[in-house]
Amino acid sequence: MTALRRALVAAPPMLWLGLFFLLPFLIVLKISLSHAALAIPPYAPHWSGLDSWREFLAALGVENYRTLAEDGLYLTAYLSSLRLAATATALTLLIGFPLAYAIARAPRGWRPLLVVAVVLPFWTSFLIRVYAWIAILRPEGVLDSILMALDVTSAPLNLLNTQTAVLIGMVYSYLPFMVLPLYASLERLDRTLVEAAQDLGASAWRAFWTVTVPLAKPGIWAGVFLVLIPSIGEFVIPDLLGGSDTLMVGKVLWTEFFSNRDWPLASAVAVVMLVILVGPILIFQRVARMERAR
Amino acid sequence: MTQEPQGVRDAGASSVSGGEPLVRFEGVTKRFGDVVAVDDLSLSIRAGEFFALLGPSGCGKTTLMRMLAGFEHPDEGRILLDGVDLVGVPAYRRPTNMMFQSYALFPHISVADNIAYGLKQQGGARDEIAARVAELLALVKLDGMGARRPDQLSGGQRQRVALARALARRPKVLLLDEPLGALDRKLREETQYELMRLQRTSGMTFLVVTHDQDEAMVMADRIAVMRKGRLAQVAPPQEIYEKPANRYVAEFVGDVNLFDGFARGVADGVVEVETGEAGTLALALDGAAPSHGAPLSLAVRPEKIDLTREQPATQNRLRGEITEIGYLGDFTMLKARVPGRAAPIEVALANRDRRLRQPYAPGETVWMSWSADAAVLLGEDAP
Numbered sequence: 001m002t003a004l005r006r007a008l009v010a011a012p013p014m015l016w017l018g019l020f021f022l023l024p025f026l027i028v029l030k031i032s033l034s035h036a037a038l039a040i041p042p043y044a045p046h047w048s049g050l051d052s053w054r055e056f057l058a059a060l061g062v063e064n065y066r067t068l069a070e071d072g073l074y075l076t077a078y079l080s081s082l083r084l085a086a087t088a089t090a091l092t093l094l095i096g097f098p099l100a101y102a103i104a105r106a107p108r109g110w111r112p113l114l115v116v117a118v119v120l121p122f123w124t125s126f127l128i129r130v131y132a133w134i135a136i137l138r139p140e141g142v143l144d145s146i147l148m149a150l151d152v153t154s155a156p157l158n159l160l161n162t163q164t165a166v167l168i169g170m171v172y173s174y175l176p177f178m179v180l181p182l183y184a185s186l187e188r189l190d191r192t193l194v195e196a197a198q199d200l201g202a203s204a205w206r207a208f209w210t211v212t213v214p215l216a217k218p219g220i221w222a223g224v225f226l227v228l229i230p231s232i233g234e235f236v237i238p239d240l241l242g243g244s245d246t247l248m249v250g251k252v253l254w255t256e257f258f259s260n261r262d263w264p265l266a267s268a269v270a271v272v273m274l275v276i277l278v279g280p281i282l283i284f285q286r287v288a289r290m291e292r293a294r
Numbered sequence: 295m296t297q298e299p300q301g302v303r304d305a306g307a308s309s310v311s312g313g314e315p316l317v318r319f320e321g322v323t324k325r326f327g328d329v330v331a332v333d334d335l336s337l338s339i340r341a342g343e344f345f346a347l348l349g350p351s352g353c354g355k356t357t358l359m360r361m362l363a364g365f366e367h368p369d370e371g372r373i374l375l376d377g378v379d380l381v382g383v384p385a386y387r388r389p390t391n392m393m394f395q396s397y398a399l400f401p402h403i404s405v406a407d408n409i410a411y412g413l414k415q416q417g418g419a420r421d422e423i424a425a426r427v428a429e430l431l432a433l434v435k436l437d438g439m440g441a442r443r444p445d446q447l448s449g450g451q452r453q454r455v456a457l458a459r460a461l462a463r464r465p466k467v468l469l470l471d472e473p474l475g476a477l478d479r480k481l482r483e484e485t486q487y488e489l490m491r492l493q494r495t496s497g498m499t500f501l502v503v504t505h506d507q508d509e510a511m512v513m514a515d516r517i518a519v520m521r522k523g524r525l526a527q528v529a530p531p532q533e534i535y536e537k538p539a540n541r542y543v544a545e546f547v548g549d550v551n552l553f554d555g556f557a558r559g560v561a562d563g564v565v566e567v568e569t570g571e572a573g574t575l576a577l578a579l580d581g582a583a584p585s586h587g588a589p590l591s592l593a594v595r596p597e598k599i600d601l602t603r604e605q606p607a608t609q610n611r612l613r614g615e616i617t618e619i620g621y622l623g624d625f626t627m628l629k630a631r632v633p634g635r636a637a638p639i640e641v642a643l644a645n646r647d648r649r650l651r652q653p654y655a656p657g658e659t660v661w662m663s664w665s666a667d668a669a670v671l672l673g674e675d676a677p
Binding site: 190195204210214215 | 365
């Protein structure tokens with residue numbers, strides 16, 4: 001009876017995941033094992049019924065994955081994505097922690113307003129906000145004008161179409177994902193714990209590292225993964241701000257899919273990316289479980 | 295009896311526990327916005343003393359303690375500890391440790407690490423710290439619990455961890471903020487005596503903040519009763535109870551019957567007090583005699599009143615009708631209405647016999663009486 005009820009409760013989310021995650025993933029997996037063809041859709045073989053399943057299976061192969069392994073471009077793209085995403089995540093944490101801390105320590109009445117201010121940029125289109133950064137970063141753009149007017153710099157910085165621009169764009173876009181979970185755990189933190197640490201001889205700095213940071217860990221982990229995972233696959237920001245200088249796997253995928261019309265290779269790139277992302281997700285879940293078990 | 299003679303009596307009481315002043319608050323004022331939490335307060339706490347700050351919430355007692363710990367800073371005045379001015383010394387450099395009302399145990403580290411936290415900040419060898427932690431765990435009877443996390447302990451155990459943690463650095467003054475507030479009654483009584491034993495054997499100075507008069511009375515060598523950021527009285531518990539300096543202290547600590555009147559004649563250390571509602575009452579004087587015609591208040595504790603059915607021979611007697619009877623086991627509290635007086639007279643009868651021959655009943659008319667030295671003259675309340 002309870003088993004049945006449990007199954008019934010679990011059924012809708014399972015169905016949802018099966019329909020909108022597992023099934024599409026299996027389709028992508030299947031395409032990644034196919035080969036490109038001049039057809040619509042541009043790959044072969046196609047499933048043509050149970051009678052010909054032997055031929056269908058025989059036509060599938062892992063050559064796309066071999067291409068990924070052999071062509072250095074893809075490996076470079078993955079590594080570059082990971083590096084950029086990790087750097088962006090670290091910078092987001094560095095900026096987000098003081099921000100979240102300040103909000104959590106603000107007068108109680110101010111906090112909701114400050115949280116809204118963090119989320120407010122979401123009310124405009126992501127794309128428009130990234131375009132705005134083009135206007136800011138381009139040579140002789142807003143940033144250059146201000147810096148040159150203040151005599152800080154004498155020549156344009158030429159930031160647009162560099163990795164720095166991509167980092168700026170990612171840190172800007174993902175900052176709320178870092179600030180919100182950090183705020184949630186810092187706001188709950190009992191301030192008398194910090195007082196207790198100071199009472200027991202810890203300077204403010206020691207108290208911060210031995211009490212505040214360990215207790216904010218769940219928020220830190222959540223923020224890190226909420227930023228890291230989407231950053232790895234980020235496409236729009238490197239495409240608009242990075243130019244040819246930045247090689248990221250999201251862009252590679254887009255090129256394979258739309259420019260080269262190589263759906264199978266693009267699918268293989270996507271599957272490998274998913275596998276790379278599953279690693280951190282599993283670590284995250286493990287950490288979350290450990291935190292809960294305490 | 296104003297604040298001045300109070301201070302003199304205070305100095306006389308020093309022979310009880312002895313010792314030099316360890317902590318001195320000198321003209322300390324602390325404001326939060328428009329609210330004056332502590333108002334030009336001066337107080338000395340002697341070394342080795344168990345001292346209690348007693349008062350209702352908002353009287354400034356916690357602020358006073360937090361200023362000693364270094365969490366708040368006085369707007370005016372000085373705080374000296376062992377002769378050293380603490381103003382400007384950050385909390386983490388002060389030789390005080392606090393047991394927080396909420397205990398404030400670090401939830402992410404073990405009981406042993408909680409206790410060791412303060413020791414690690416001092417530096418020192420790892421095995422020395424471990425030895426001290428083991429010693430403290432034994433002291434608070436938590437041997438073998440060191441590896442647990444605070445949330446795996448009961449409320450009483452957590453309280454003892456907090457105590458051990460605060461004792462670890464051997465502070466010059468141990469600050470206890472409502473130390474028994476979160477415990478149930480039985481545990482509170484036990485812990486009370488444990489704290490007293492600990493204070494006696496360690497010789498450490500304890501400063502406890504509490505709103506619970508019983509707690510303060512049982513544990514403390516001296517009590518400072520606070521009101522609106524000022525001291526209402528500083529004295530040993532017995533004096534607080536038997537010779538309350540003013541109406542506020544008399545009413546805050548224990549139950550009391552108050553009478554207002556005018557001084558008439560003084561003879562043989564007994565002053566006649568003319569009260570409209572209770573006739574002329576005799577009061578044995580402890581101190582200086584009031585001048586003739588001066589308005590004064592006197593207080594009589596409920597347990598000092600005798601209850602009889604026949605008219606007694608004493609001068610201080612009132613006739614009234616019993617309105618309420620509350621049976622408490624050890625005591626029976628009775629309230630009696632006296633014609634011409636608004637407040638009922640409260641009488642506490644000790645239930646010394648298991649069977650009362652003739653129990654009193656509501657509606658019954660009785661005589662209440664007390665001797666001249668049962669009543670105490672009250673000073674003016676500070677504004």
